[in-house]
Amino acid sequence: MTAAVVIKYAIELVAVLLLALGIKGLSKVRSARAANQIAAVALALAVLGVLINFLSTSGIDSSAWLWIIGGTLVGGVLGAITSQKVPMTAMPETVALFNGCGGMSSLLVALGVALDPLAGSDGEGTGALVAGISIVVSVFVGAITFSGSVVAMGKLQGWLDTPAWMQSKLRHVINIGLAALSLVAAIALIASGGDQGLWLLVIGSSLLGIGVTLSIGGADMPVVISLLNSYSGVAAAAAGFVVGSQMLIVAGAMVGAAGLILTQVMCNAMNRSLVNVLFGGALGASASAADQGEYQGITSCSAEECALTLETAQRVVFVPGYGLAVAQAQHILREVAELLEAQGIDVAYAIHPVAGRMPGHMNVLLAEADVPYEQLIEMETINPEFPRTDVVIVLGANDVVNPQARNDPSSPLYGMPVLNVEEATTVFVVKRGLSAGYAGIKNILFERPNTSMVFGDAKKVLSGLAQELRELGVGKAKVG
Amino acid sequence: MNDALSLNDALWVLLLGSLLGLELIGKVPPTLHTPLMSGANAISGITVLAALTLIIKAGASGNGALMALGAVSLGFALFNVIGGFLVTDRMLAMFSRKPARQKEKR
Numbered sequence: 001m002t003a004a005v006v007i008k009y010a011i012e013l014v015a016v017l018l019l020a021l022g023i024k025g026l027s028k029v030r031s032a033r034a035a036n037q038i039a040a041v042a043l044a045l046a047v048l049g050v051l052i053n054f055l056s057t058s059g060i061d062s063s064a065w066l067w068i069i070g071g072t073l074v075g076g077v078l079g080a081i082t083s084q085k086v087p088m089t090a091m092p093e094t095v096a097l098f099n100g101c102g103g104m105s106s107l108l109v110a111l112g113v114a115l116d117p118l119a120g121s122d123g124e125g126t127g128a129l130v131a132g133i134s135i136v137v138s139v140f141v142g143a144i145t146f147s148g149s150v151v152a153m154g155k156l157q158g159w160l161d162t163p164a165w166m167q168s169k170l171r172h173v174i175n176i177g178l179a180a181l182s183l184v185a186a187i188a189l190i191a192s193g194g195d196q197g198l199w200l201l202v203i204g205s206s207l208l209g210i211g212v213t214l215s216i217g218g219a220d221m222p223v224v225i226s227l228l229n230s231y232s233g234v235a236a237a238a239a240g241f242v243v244g245s246q247m248l249i250v251a252g253a254m255v256g257a258a259g260l261i262l263t264q265v266m267c268n269a270m271n272r273s274l275v276n277v278l279f280g281g282a283l284g285a286s287a288s289a290a291d292q293g294e295y296q297g298i299t300s301c302s303a304e305e306c307a308l309t310l311e312t313a314q315r316v317v318f319v320p321g322y323g324l325a326v327a328q329a330q331h332i333l334r335e336v337a338e339l340l341e342a343q344g345i346d347v348a349y350a351i352h353p354v355a356g357r358m359p360g361h362m363n364v365l366l367a368e369a370d371v372p373y374e375q376l377i378e379m380e381t382i383n384p385e386f387p388r389t390d391v392v393i394v395l396g397a398n399d400v401v402n403p404q405a406r407n408d409p410s411s412p413l414y415g416m417p418v419l420n421v422e423e424a425t426t427v428f429v430v431k432r433g434l435s436a437g438y439a440g441i442k443n444i445l446f447e448r449p450n451t452s453m454v455f456g457d458a459k460k461v462l463s464g465l466a467q468e469l470r471e472l473g474v475g476k477a478k479v480g
Numbered sequence: 481m482n483d484a485l486s487l488n489d490a491l492w493v494l495l496l497g498s499l500l501g502l503e504l505i506g507k508v509p510p511t512l513h514t515p516l517m518s519g520a521n522a523i524s525g526i527t528v529l530a531a532l533t534l535i536i537k538a539g540a541s542g543n544g545a546l547m548a549l550g551a552v553s554l555g556f557a558l559f560n561v562i563g564g565f566l567v568t569d570r571m572l573a574m575f576s577r578k579p580a581r582q583k584e585k586r
Contacts, residue, residue: 019523020500026519027508033572036519040565043526050529054536064539067547068532071554078555079563083570094567095518102525102560108553109530116538116546130487226517232524237497239530241490243537249490250497251526257501259520265508266517351510359513367574378510 004056011049012247018042019251023258046247088368089328092358093156096149096225099232103145106235107202110138113242114189114198132190134241139198140182140205141235147209148228152221156357160214171215172279178208212278220277222358223266227274230259269353271416295434298446300453303461306393306428307468313390315346317382319419320366323396323431325356329459330369333395336466337371339475348375350382350392350419352400379419386423394421394429394445396458398436401429402443412441427451430461515571522564528557 019042025035054060060068079098086094114135154160182204188197216224237252267274310316318337324330337347349366356362363376377385386392394401401421405413421427422445429451436442445451454461469475508516531554538546 020504023501023504023520023523026516027505027512029509029512029575032512032515032519032575033569036515036522036565036568036572039519039523040561043523043528043561043565046526046529047532050532054533058536058540060536061539061542063542063544064536064547067535067539067551068554071531071535071551072558075555075558076562079559079561080566082559083563083566086567088571088574091514091518091567091571095514095521095564098518098560098564098567099521099524101556102521102527105525105527105531105553105557105560108549108556109527109534112534112538112546112549112553116543222513222517229517229521229524232521233501236524236527236530237494239527241494243530243533244490245529245533246490246493248526248529249493250500251523253494253497254501254504255520255524255526257498258505259501259517259524261502261505262508262513262516262520265505266513269510269513353510358517359510361514363511364514364571364574373575 002056004052008049008053008056011045011052015042015045015049015247016250018045019254023254046251049247050245087328088364089325089357090157091361091364092222092225093153096153096156096221096228099225099229100146100149100153102232103142103149103228103235105142106138106232106239107142107146109239110135110142110242111198111202114139114193115195129190130241132193134238136186136189136201138235138238138242139201140186141231141238143202143205144209144212145228145232145235147206148213148231149225151210151213152225152228155214155216156221163214171211175208175211178204178211182208216277220270220272223263223270223272223274223277225358226259226263226266227278230256230263233257233259266359269359295442295446297449298434298453299449299451300455301428303454303456303464304468306452306454307465307472307474309426309428310340310345310391310465310469311343311472311474313340313345315348315389316340316391316393317348317350317386317389317421317424319350319352319355319392319394319397319401319421320362321352321355321395321397321400322357323398324458325361325365325396327396327458329395329457329462330365330371332459332462332466334366334369334371336462336469337375339466339469342475348377348382348385350379350421351376352379352397352419353417355397355400379417383420386420389424390426392421392424392427394427394431395462396431398431398443399441401445402441404441404444421445422448422450425450428454430454430456430458432457511575515568515575518564518571519568522561522568525557525560525564528554528561531557 018038022035022039025031182201185197185200185204233252233256237249240248240252340347351362401419402413403422404411405416405418531550535547535550538550
């Protein structure tokens with residue numbers, strides 16, 4: 001063993017260790033930021049390991065350096081710009097975009113090796129079979145990750161809708177057909193190594209990625225992105241087999257497995273099963289007729305009336321939801337909360353585990369609007385406090401405050417943990433209309449005598465509320 | 481150039497890596513689902529290593545087209561890595577920021 005090889009192994013070992021520490025640390029609030037930086041250092045070390053390895057053996061051609069520097073500059077600069085420019089509300093689609101590019105990278109490497117076997121592992125006997133299988137896996141998973149992530153991003157951005165035929169059973173037939181096509185192409189590629197098999201596989205698996213993702217509803221998309229994220233780890237590990245890199249196999253396998261666990265954790269938090277997300281229709285399909293009925297006895301009020309009630313409250317709890325994130329109303333919400341606090345009113349935010357556009361997203365949005373972290377209260381902690389809360393303001397949330405989830409075993413929501421807001425003295429629900437939430441069912445909270453609807457876009461209603469509160473003199477330091 | 485890695489070794493590495501990954505994440509507070517997903521996503525851009533290897537090997541055999549393909553792959557992977565880590569850091573920085581004013585109440 002030459003010194004360079006020893007150094008290379010030492011670097012890789014440290015990189016793997018740091019990577020493991022990074023992933024572990026990312027799952028704890030206190031260590032998360034440092035862990036992210038540790039993982040970044042680990043990746044830099046891994047790159048260094050590869051460069052040292054080649055410099056000490058075959059050397060690196062100067063034209064190769066040019067391409068390396070070029071690719072690094074373009075990808076790195078674009079990545080850096082994107083990461084700083086995207087608004088926090090667009091986080092789900094941003095992660096999808098990044099993830100899709102990772103999948104694309106694995107796909108391209110496998111394509112390159114497939115088109116020019118010299119660049120990959122040695123192809124002799126079992127070696128050729130292994131090389132074939134790893135190329136197939138890398139292309140297949142890489143293509144699904146890429147096309148699936150692009151569709152996920154398009155749907156989250158509102159660029160894509162689910163076409164009607166996609167909601168019918170027909171889509172299963174089509175997807176099974178595409179999967180079969182990919183399988184045939186894969187066998188052809190492994191058996192004969194022909195280019196036709198390769199291109200057919202690329203096309204088949206890309207379309208399969210689109211077919212599976214296109215029918216999934218926007219609220220389930222985070223689970224899909226998390227799953228695709230796990231896939232891109234698998235694609236990386238497969239690419240590791242393709243180019244013969246131990247480091248890549250270990251890191252890819254780690255991310256793939258950890259991503260799978262995270263997907264499961266997210267499914268649990270959303271009360272959905274992974275199978276349901278991927279193959280089932282939307283929850284709404286199972287809603288019974290009784291759930292769909294017309295609303296009766298709805299009271300609605302203006303921002304002014306809402307402000308009058310708030311003025312006399314002692315304790316106010318905000319329940320921010322998806323609608324708030326979409327309306328980008330987190331900053332004006334903070335403003336309203338500050339007015340109330342200046343009046344001496346106790347303010348808290350009830351955070352449902354899946355509030356926002358994906359689990360944990362609401363915490364990011366409110367943190368961005370400078371809401372003190374200790375005012376964000378998780379569901380288990382705040383639920384017993386609702387009976388002694390004067391006013392609850394629900395902002396663009398629906399299913400997560402539906403009492404049916406606790407009371408009605410026939411409801412599709414039954415069993416999902418919800419916020420018991422109806423136990424507060426008064427509940428205001430800020431919502432654009434009476435349309436159903438993601439589960440597609442009626443929310444009996446809206447019919448409760450202590451509930452008032454404030455119709456309108458969360459941002460407009462909150463600005464109106466802030467104005468009314470100021471006119472009432474709320475927030476001006478009062479004596480006594 | 482596959483000297484150091486036999487199939488047997490590679491499969492062991494795959495197995496142990498997967499087991500390690502399964503053990504690393506146990507309970508994750510919902511607050512961290514988004515950053516963790518984004519951070520794990522950045523790590524999956526580790527395919528930079530494959531792209532680099534492809535470019536270097538193509539360079540050794542003087543295959544310009546393959547080098548270009550590798551460079552595109554490298555660009556995609558680095559977009560994922562750099563963008564992923566920076567955006568995760570941006571999110572987590574918001575969590576660790578100390579609240580500006582402590583409330584005298586409660």
